[in-house]
Amino acid sequence: MFWNFMAYSFAGFLLETAFARLTGRHSGRKGLLVLPLCPVYGAGACLILALPRWVDERPWVLFLLGALAATAAEYLAALWHERGLGVSFWNYDGLPGSIRGRVCLPFSLAWGVLSLGLVYWLHPVLAPWLARIPVPVSALALVTLLADGVLTAAVLRGTGDVASLRRYGRGRRIRPEWAGDDA
Numbered sequence: 059m060f061w062n063f064m065a066y067s068f069a070g071f072l073l074e075t076a077f078a079r080l081t082g083r084h085s086g087r088k089g090l091l092v093l094p095l096c097p098v099y100g101a102g103a104c105l106i107l108a109l110p111r112w113v114d115e116r117p118w119v120l121f122l123l124g125a126l127a128a129t130a131a132e133y134l135a136a137l138w139h140e141r142g143l144g145v146s147f148w149n150y151d152g153l154p155g156s157i158r159g160r161v162c163l164p165f166s167l168a169w170g171v172l173s174l175g176l177v178y179w180l181h182p183v184l185a186p187w188l189a190r191i192p193v194p195v196s197a198l199a200l201v202t203l204l205a206d207g208v209l210t211a212a213v214l215r216g217t218g219d220v221a222s223l224r225r226y227g228r229g230r231r232i233r234p235e236w237a238g239d240d241a
Contacts, residue, residue, distance in 0.1 A: 060196060061188035062107055062181075063100035064203070069180070070099020088147045091210040091223055093203065098135040102128035106173050107181060114177055124173020129166040136160035143214040 071094045077083075089096040105127035113120050137160070139145050150156045155163025213222050 059104055059107075060200065061191055062185075063097075063104050064095070064199060065100075065184055065188055066103030066176070067095035067097050067100030069103075070096035073099070089210075089223075090203075090206045091213055092206045095203075097207075098131055101135065102131035102169065103176055105131055106176055117174060117178075120173055120177055121170040124177070125166045125170030128169030128173065129161050132165070132169075133157070133161045139214075143211060144218045145214050145220045147220055 067089070071089060074088050074096050088098070106124045109120070109123055109127065113123055136146070136148070139147055146159075149159040150162035150165065151159040153162040153164055155161075155166070210223070214220065216222075
């Protein structure tokens with residue numbers, strides 16, 4: 059499950075980057091300070107992959123339960139960001155089906171569609187490769203992920219601003235305010 063989390067967090071980062079560029083919304087990274095990961099996608103994917111196997115045989119059930127699982131991950135991530143770190147990475151107020159701006163119907167439906175792609179296409183291709191990653195590499199990756207998570211949490215709690223994380227967009231890197239003039 060660890061490598062599922064890592065792989066789909068990276069896929070989420072790529073998806074967020076593409077979405078931001080396509081929509082012209084170049085917001086702060088939705089993830090970690092250093093690693094190119096969006097952990098909410100990894101958590102959502104792991105919840106989807108943990109659904110009972112019989113769900114995979116029924117595309118409409120997978121669509122609905124996958125949407126629900128990923129929406130739950132998104133809601134819990136928003137709560138953690140708001141209450142634990144004092145920041146908010148997204149706000150869906152004004153979108154149909156918005157629940158306190160944390161989740162909304164259009165994105166829940168998108169998660170349902172992505173659930174189908176994950177289970178029927180992406181995971182069957184990646185799973186054999188992820189299973190071959192040696193334990194020492196996994197241990198190093200875990201330590202790196204935890205260190206980045208702690209650093210990210212400290213920066214966000216200290217600044218209270220998601221802009222303190224690096225921003226990507228249109229080839230520019232915006233220096234975080236906390237970095238000082240030498241950054």
